[in-house]
Amino acid sequence: MRVLIVDDEHLARAVLREYLGAHADVEIVGECENGFEAVKAIAELAPDLVFLDIQMPRLDGFEVAELAGGKVHYVFVTAYDQFALRAFEVHAIDYLLKPFPPARLDAALAHARERLGAPVPVQQPIGALTGQARIRHGSLERIVVRDGARVHVIPAGQVDYIEAQDDYVAICAGGRRWLKSQRLAELEEQLDAQAFLRVHRSYIVRLDAIVRIEPSGKDGHCALLAGDARIPISRSGYQKLRELLR
Structure with missing residues (x-):
């Protein structure tokens, strides 16, 4: 052995x-x-x-x-x-x-x-399973990403937004992106619901990273983040944002 x-x-x-x-x-x-x-x-x-x-x-x-x-x-x-x-x-x-x-x-x-x-x-x-276990004992405080032989540890409070990429998610923080093999819905469950919101089927945004919300197209909206990233907001996501930002 x-x-x-x-x-x-x-x-x-x-x-x-x-x-x-x-x-x-x-x-x-x-x-x-x-x-x-x-x-x-x-x-x-x-x-x-x-x-x-x-x-x-x-x-x-x-x-x-x-x-x-x-x-x-x-x-x-x-x-x-x-x-x-x-x-x-x-x-x-x-x-x-x-x-x-x-x-x-x-x-x-x-x-x-x-x-x-x-x-x-x-x-x-x-x-x-580790994600589910963390939910029972508190929200995710950091996200670990393996990149070949390297491991990146990203504090949750530094994440600007997360984007779905097929079977991966792109973790975006400080102008950098890391790919992690995980479903967006799974990561959504692990994050602090008071700090992060799924504003679109393909995007989760850290609320403190939002600079302003702008109209986009007919009856649409987008979130402008620090660094000029523009994140689409679905109708349901916009309703959730309005409730949280009241």
């Missing part, structure tokens, strides 16, 4: 390395101390199982799982029990609460051996 260890604490990685060393069928193929390293290592090393910390700087464990995709099995390792529901919603094999004894790790590995003989559940993409 090829295993990757991801934790920002050196001591936590050392404990896992020691416990895993007692299992002859486990090969530790790498260690990472942050989420960015983890996404790259998962892509390059293709481990069977990832022991993944949740609270890490820059990218948390759930964002790593979203960016790395659903072909990898995860055991989440954390000092906080409030993330357990979210962990199992992304089909985690197990959830280890720090500090844990060797016997608890043995049980997680036993679960992993059973799961590795079965296909990964494909009821929903990991991105959708």
